[in-house]
Amino acid sequence: MARSLRKNGTAGWGTLPGFAPTMGYTLLCLVIVVLVPLSTLFFEAATLTWDDFVGAVAAPRVLASYRVTFGAALLAALTNAFSGVIVAWTLVRYRFPGRRMLDALVDLPFALPTAVAGITLAGIFASNGWLGKVLEPLGVKVAFTPVGIWLAMVFIGLPFVVRTVQPVLEEFDREVEEAAACLGGNRWQIFSRVVFPLMFPAVLTGFTLAFARAVGEYGSIVFIAGNMPMVSEITPLLIITKLEQYDYAGATAVAVVMLVISFMVLLALNLLQKWSRRYAEQ
Amino acid sequence: MRSNDMNRSRYPGAFSVQKAGALAEPLAVRLLLVGCTLFFLSLFLLMPLGALFSEALSKGWQEYRAALIEPDALSAMRLTLVTAVFCVPFNLFFGIVASWCTAKFTFPGKSLLVTLIDLPFSVSPVVSGLVYVLVFGLQGWLGPWLQAHDIKIIFAVPGIVLATVFVTFPFVARELIPLMEAQGREEEEAALTLGAGGLQTFFRVTLPNVKWGLLYGVILCNARAMGEFGAVSVVSGHVRGATNTVPLQVEILYNEYNFVAAFAVASLLALLALVSLALKTFTEWKLRQFQKGGA
Secondary structure, three states: OHHHHHHHHHHHOOOOOOHHHHHHHHHHHHHHHHHHHHHHHHHHHHOOOHHHHHHHHOOHHHHHHHHHHHHHHHHHHHHHHHHHHHHHHHHHHOOOOOHHHHHHHOOHHHHOOHHHHHHHHHHHHOOOOOOHHHHHHHOOOOOOOHHHHHHHHHHHHHHHHHHHHHHHHHOOOHHHHHHHHHOOOOHHHHHHHHHHHHHHHHHHHHHHHHHHHHHHOOHHHHHHHOOOOOOOOOHHHHHHHHHHOOOHHHHHHHHHHHHHHHHHHHHHHHHHHHHHHHHHHO | OOOHHHHOOOOOOOOOOOOOHHHOOOHHHHHHHHHHHHHHHHHHHHHHHHHHHHHHOOOHHHHHHHHHOOHHHHHHHHHHHHHHHHHHHHHHHHHHHHHHHHHOOOOOOHHHHHHHHHHHHHOOHHHHHHHHHHHHOOOOOOHHHHHHOOOOOOOOHHHHHHHHHHHHOOHHHHHHHHHHHHHOOHHHHHHHHOOOOHHHHHHHHHHHHHHHHHHHHHHHHHHHHHHOOHHHHHHOOOOOOOOOOHHHHHHHHHHOOOHHHHHHHHHHHHHHHHHHHHHHHHHHHHHHHHHHHHO
C-alpha cells in the first residue's frame, strides 16, 4: 500500500514535494501513539475465555454501570441539543449586553480541566453549597446521586451543539426565510419547516459529539456522582476500580465493551446524519 | 459572532424597539429566548467560576498563597509544565506534517487516515490510560523487558507524558487539515515554479497562511495537556511530590477534605483555562480578519 500511495502522491496528483516523508512520519506516529496501544485492548481481552469475558462484562454491577453511563449520557446529550439550539440561536440572531463574553465563555467546558469542573460542581450542589443549600430543603438532591452525573455531563457537553449549530445559522441565507414569509408562513412555521430542517444535521453532529464525550467522561463526574455501586457508578470508574485490584483482563473487557457500544452508537448516528443531510438538501 | 459587523443592521436587538417585520420573532419570544440563554449559561458557566474563586479565597489571601507555594503543589506544577513541554511540540510537529500530507495531496484512504488521527477524541480518557498500562505496565507487553533494564514508564513521568500525548494527539492536526485544504495548492505551486525549495515554500507560503489556525490548535492542545485528568490518573502512581500533576494534586487535596487548598490549586487551572479562552478568541478573530483580507 505504501508504495502505491507514494507513486500516486508524486506522479499522479500534484507537483508539491514531501509527500513520501510526511506520509511516512504521519503513519509512524499514528501506529506508535494510537494504533499499537489501542490494539492491546483487543489482544488483552482475547486472553480471556468466552465465559470469563461474559462474566466480566455482564456482572450485575457492570450492567448497572452501563445503564447509568449510557442513560445519563443520552439524557445529557438531549439536554445539550435542546439548550444548544436556543443558545446558538440567541447568540447569532440577537444583540444583548454580555453577548460577546458569553459567546467566548461557551468553550469553558473544553478549556477547564475536568477535575476542576468536578470539584466545583460538587461544591455548588453539596448540601452546604450555593445551590445545594436552596435545593435540598425542597427535596431535590443533586450531588452524590445520578442527577449529579447528568448535570456534570450537561456541563462538559455544553459547547458541542452550540458550536456546530452556530456556523450554520451564521451562514444561513435569510432570503430563504424571506421567501417563506412572502408565501405567508408565520414565524413558527418558518422556523419549524424551513430553518430547523436545515440546521438539523448540525444539531445531530453536536448531539453525537456531546454523547460520545459524556460516555467516556471521568474527571468531572467522579466528584459529584457519589459512586455508589449499582446506583451512581459510571463505567469508566469501574474500569479504574478493576485496575486498582490488578484485574487487568476484567478492566480491558469492560473497556472493549464500552468502546464497541459507543462506536456502534456513533456509527448509527453518522448514518442518520447522512440521511438527514440528504433530506435537507432536497 | 463571526458575522457580527456584517449583520448588525439585519438582526434587530432583543431589546431594540425598531420595527422587526416579518423576519423577527415577537418581542416576548425574543426576551424569553435571551432569558433562557442567560439563565442557562449563568448556571453552567458563570456560577461555577464564581464558586471556584470564592471557595479558593474563602480563608483569605494568606491561605491561598500558602496553598500555592506548598512544596507538593510546586512539584505538581513543575510536572505539569514538563508534560506540556514534551507534548505540545511533539503534537505541533505531528500536526503540521500530517496536515501537509493529507491536505495537499489526494490519495486513497484519506478519510480513513483523518478518522484514525481523530480516534483519541472518541476514546474515554480512562481507556487511553489503560492501554498504556497494558503496553508498559508490569504485566504488559514490554513490562518484563522494561523491568529487566530498570526503566520505569508506568507510575512514572514518561507514562504521564505518553498518555497526555495520546489524549492531545489530534488537536493541532484537526485544526490545520481543513484550513490547509481550503487554501488549496496554487500558491505553493506558484512558489515552486518561481524556484523556491520545498521547505522554503512551506515556511514562506504555507505557514503564514495557516499561522492563526496553528496557534489556535496549539492553545487547545496546551490547555488539554495541562488539564488532563482521567488518562493521567490511570498511569500516574499518585506519588505526592513525584508523579502528581496539578489536576491530580487537586483531587488528592479534595479527597483529604482540604477544600481551600484544593480550590486554590484548581483556581490556577481555571485561570489557565480563562487565558486559553481569551487567546483562542483572539486567534479566531485574527483568523477571520485574515480570511476576510485574503478573500
